[in-house]
Amino acid sequence: MSVNISNRSFRPYTGEKARITRAYDYLILVLALFLFIGAFHLHFALTVGDWDFWVDWKDRQWWPLVTPLMGITFPAAVQAVMWEKFRLPMGATLCVTALLIGTWIARIFAYHYWNYFPINMVLPATMLPGALVLDAILMLSNSLTITAIFGGAAFALLFYPSNWPIIGMFHVPVEYGNAQLSIADLFGFEYIRTGMPEYLRIIERGTLRTYGQYATPLSAFCSALLCTLMYTLWWHIGKWFATVRYLNKI
Amino acid sequence: MKTLIIKCLMALGLVLSVYSFNVQPVMAHGEKALEPFIRMRTIQFYDVEWDKQKFNVNEQVSVSGKFHVAEDWPVSVPKPEASFLNISTPGPVLIRTERYLNGKPFMNSVALQPGGDYTFKIVLKGRLPGRYHIHPFFNLKDAGQVMGPGVWLEIAGASANFTNSVKTINGELVDMETYGLSNGILWHIFWGVLATAWLLWWVRRPLFIARYRMLQAGMEDELVTLNDRLIGKSILIGVPVLVLAANMMTVNQYPNTIPLQASLDQILPLSAQVNAGVVDVETLKAEYRIPNRAMMFTLKINNRSDKQIQIGEFSTANVHFLNKELHVPSQVGSESMTAPEGLSMDNTAPIQPGEQRTMTITATDALWESEKLDGLVRDADSRIGGLLFFYDEHLGERFISSITAAVIPKFN
Incomplete structure (x- = not known):
């Protein structure tokens, strides 16, 4: 049965009570970390997939569009729970950190040790700068609308520039086989992937064209617009699934 | 009940242990899985030869041959407008250093013409020692993998000795095995440290039960303090500035970069080798x-x-x-x-x-x-x-x- 507490009646826990609630905190945190490592990693692998797996998929048009759009989902849902129920503005950072832990484990053990790919070919992207800003905007604004518009947009807009220091050097050109390739393309040519022919890559295809040869800003702003909508959708999904029923019984 | 569970687990363990005695290495890549009409009426390989089947790490090996693209291409298979001449390997145990179609090097996918005749050559370099079953094959867009004849290759030596250096257009010699790795790890650690600091800032305080009770009690102002807000503002300003500064530094360090290349190679077939009119x-x-x-x-x-x-x-x-x-x-x-x-x-x-x-x-x-x-x-x-x-x-x-x-x- 839930307990109604009148305003300003709560006193911080002390002694054994404080120790037990702290143990509960750590228990939930560890469980949440493993849950997000598994669930967010799976979600990310199924939606962003090859765009994040391979250096020769990280193009300037679809990668910055798809990755933040799929990457803002879990952070929005977890923020909804952690902020609304606990005023903890760390949902996005926690989710993306968990994702990166899972991703790095997979890249090292599954891709490198199991399938022999060099790790530099499968370096993951980072969304941590966007997640930090998303958390900060939620805390400062305490508003779903403002966080969705400005936080969602920042999450998308910061993605490409925060990853360019990691992948920029892979876009240095190489003359190879009478053609111009980036080093990233050369990875795809040299390091054989039986089930990944070159034509499967989605590089600047479709009607999302460049504007005066500037593809990335166009994609980033398109992603920013979509992220504001995706953020709101997943905030409500998180809110819908979350319950504090068990907490009320404590 | 407990005894029953233990017995069940023991039985399961026994069954699994029997399987473990009978583990066989995989000898195929599903080359027989594709429907026969696709294997027989798309890419028809012939005269396929390997120049050697035993070699060392870092040593080159080549496979060359011919193929005819069937005129009677199956109606349910998309025409070979994007095809990729590939090598079936268990991961990159070899690297592909050169590839030719009708004597011309090509890096991307290629459009083939039904009825056309082609010669091919792929040069590979040993990377990981072992014995591998390898096929040249074509990935056909929306159709699958049509295998060429397979052979066993034996690579001797030590994987630690493998080298793969490439010269960029600017003349810089880069080691493909390690290029950009330490830089990538450094940036992940940098952002990871900042994120961990932000998480620890909150985790160091009582979290779920206490905060929930305080929020219910209307003590929101104690949950997010002035210091928290100050740090939040620092993040709001500092993180984008850091991102843009790092981005600018990279742009200055690598001013001549190109987007990923994704053109479709166009190589015309040879004069008729099959159905040559004789x-x-x-x-x-x-x-x-x-x-x-x-x-x-x-x-x-x-x-x-x-x-x-x-x-x-x-x-x-x-x-x-x-x-x-x-x-x-x-x-x-x-x-x-x-x-x-x-x-x-x-x-x-x-x-x-x-x-x-x-x-x-x-x-x-x-x-x-x-x-x-x-x-x-x-x-x-x-x-x-x-x-x-x-x-x-x-x-x-x-x-x-x-x-x-x-x-x-x-x-x-």
């Missing part, structure tokens, strides 16, 4: 006798050459049926895909220059079944395709014709 073959009928594992073709052959010719071989989906009377050389190293006495004919007399003859040839062997080509009779598209090799009397000159027909099954 020996014309028309398939009148094809009949598959299931109990005998025998494919019988009725062919109308027109020898326009000035030499007498004989049929030496019928080849389809990398299976070779040889006419034992002719002693033609086997095309592949692997004997298991060749039926050395598999081809017989109702009239063994050479076909004279200018002669037009209707004859029956029969390709018989268990390979129809073991290679899962007999499944054709249960396919929606039950047409067969393959290459017929004619030789002159000295086995010096060869004429190749492609044949194709609907297959009529004979169940008894």
Whole structure:
């Protein structure tokens, strides 16, 4: 049965009570970390997939569009729970950190040790700068609308520039086989992937064209617009699934 | 109940341990999984050769050969407008350093023309020691993988000795095995440290129960303090500034970068090697006798050459049926895909220059079944395709014709 507490009646826990609630905190945190490592990693692998797996998929048009759009989902849902129920503005950072832990484990053990790919070919992207800003905007604004518009947009807009220091050097050109390739393309040519022919890559295809040869800003702003909508959708999904029923019984 | 659970677990353990004694390495890549009509009527490989099958780490090996793109391309398979000449390997145990189609290097996918003839060559370099079953093959967009003949390669040496250096257009020599790795790890650690600091900032305080109770009690202002807000503002300003500064630094460090390249290579076929107009073959009928594992073709052959010719071989989906009377050389190293006495004919007399003859040839062997080509009779598209090799009397000159027909099954 839930307990109604009148305003300003709560006193911080002390002694054994404080120790037990702290143990509960750590228990939930560890469980949440493993849950997000598994669930967010799976979600990310199924939606962003090859765009994040391979250096020769990280193009300037679809990668910055798809990755933040799929990457803002879990952070929005977890923020909804952690902020609304606990005023903890760390949902996005926690989710993306968990994702990166899972991703790095997979890249090292599954891709490198199991399938022999060099790790530099499968370096993951980072969304941590966007997640930090998303958390900060939620805390400062305490508003779903403002966080969705400005936080969602920042999450998308910061993605490409925060990853360019990691992948920029892979876009240095190489003359190879009478053609111009980036080093990233050369990875795809040299390091054989039986089930990944070159034509499967989605590089600047479709009607999302460049504007005066500037593809990335166009994609980033398109992603920013979509992220504001995706953020709101997943905030409500998180809110819908979350319950504090068990907490009320404590 | 507890005893029952323990017994069940022990039984499960016993069953699993039996499996562990019988673990076999994988010997194939699903090359027989693709429907027979696709394997027989898309890319028809022949004359495929490896220059060696035993070599060391860092040593180069090449595979070269020819293929004919079937004219009778299956209607359910998209035309080969984007195809990728690949190598089936268990991961990059070799790296691909060069690849040629009709003598021209190509890096991307390529459009092939049905009816076209091509030569190919792929140069590989040993990376990880071991024994591997390798095929050249084509990834066909929206169709699958059509395998060429496979061989076993043995790579000796130590993987630690592998090197792969590439020179950029600016003249910088880079090691592909480690290029950009420490830089990538550094940036991940940098942002990871900031994120961890932010998480620890909150985790160091009582979290769920206490904060929930305080929020319920209307003590929100104590949950997010002035210091928290100050740090939040620092993040809001500091993180984008850091991102843009790091981005600018990278742009300045690597001013000449290019986007990923994704063009489709265009390489025209050779002049006709198959159906070159010297020996014309028309398939009148094809009949598959299931109990005998025998494919019988009725062919109308027109020898326009000035030499007498004989049929030496019928080849389809990398299976070779040889006419034992002719002693033609086997095309592949692997004997298991060749039926050395598999081809017989109702009239063994050479076909004279200018002669037009209707004859029956029969390709018989268990390979129809073991290679899962007999499944054709249960396919929606039950047409067969393959290459017929004619030789002159000295086995010096060869004429190749492609044949194709609907297959009529004979169940008894």
